[in-house]
Amino acid sequence: MKKITKISVIELGLAAGVSWSITIFVLGLLALLFSTEATLLTNIILLKGVINLIYPGWGESFAETLLMTVWALVHGFFAGFLIASFYNIFSKNISLPDLTFLSALYKKRDFEKPTEGRGNLLEWNVEDERFWESTGKKIATRNLWISIPSLLCGFAIWLMWGIISVQMLNLGFSFSNAELFTLTSIAGLSGATLRIPSTFFIRIAGGRNTIFFTTALLMIPAIGAGIALQNKETPLWIFQVLALLSGFGGGNFASSMSNISFFFPKRVQGTSLGLNAGLGNFGVTTMQILIPLMMTIGIFGGTSMVLENSSGTLIGKIPAGTETYIHNAGYVWLFLLIPLAFAGWFGMNNIVKETVTPNPGNPIQAFLKISGLLAIGLATSAIGLYLLI
Structure with missing residues (x-):
């Protein structure tokens, strides 16, 4: 023993x-x-x-x-x-x-040092031109192009309640305007608050562990919204909890930007961070286009609802009386989140260096660290919302 x-x-x-x-x-x-x-x-x-x-x-x-x-x-x-x-x-x-x-x-003094492989990079010096061209550039580019769509989904799920709440009004959900628009404020405050602890995720848990886990967590509000939106009798507090959990997507911005900054040399950091932030923020536009369109297709089955007021999409209006599948607003993101979670796990890396992630631990340890900080962030958001709402 x-x-x-x-x-x-x-x-x-x-x-x-x-x-x-x-x-x-x-x-x-x-x-x-x-x-x-x-x-x-x-x-x-x-x-x-x-x-x-x-x-x-x-x-x-x-x-x-x-x-x-x-x-x-x-x-x-x-x-x-x-x-x-x-x-x-x-x-x-x-x-x-x-x-x-x-x-x-438990963290032991004689903790086993991470080994090369299993997503860990023990040698990483992108300021060395020879290393960058021979090894670093390929790895960094792969991590960037997995990070971008993951962040895009984060923004989309974080801010999707702005579209969903309007469509709930059009479908005649039994909530007042004031009640429904608390969903957007809850998601906004939650996401903004979670950016604070998310800043530390790369340092304590590693980039690969962080992006995989935080991307997988987005499935919770996505699936939850898909289930809750199928019934007009769903209580408001369930939607409010889902909006709170959607804040995971807002927090992902801080950890994603922090992670990508370590993969590229300073001379190209502006380009890499610009691509990550710019294309990641495109998730807002993607959400505004995709949700109204997917509401018109019964791709996930379920019972349709009839629009009481006309709605709109990028290509035109949806007249009142049209059958609508509002639950697709949540389920549609699973098409992206599931493959992105696999891509993050098998394609991304932890940079195990004293200046980046000195000791991420095993994946379970990393996930526990992230969960603990997220719980503190959610609790802080909940207290603020309790006082405000």
């Missing part, structure tokens, strides 16, 4: 906080969904009475559940922090097996 010499208090704190807060949030959503037909059995299964002792108001409304989720993140973090601190103090008398899932949470 190999002994773990030291536990990172921050990593274990984040892991515990994220795990506990997700548990509280998911159980809270279930409690809300079953609130209209609450039974003693349901309350027992969800431990509603017990959880309410710790988090008053949990499961009573979405706002209260969201606020209690933030508290759960704080409580879980401090619990993990204390456990790690206790172990580090008394580690001479405690042994833990060096298992894969433990390694995902």
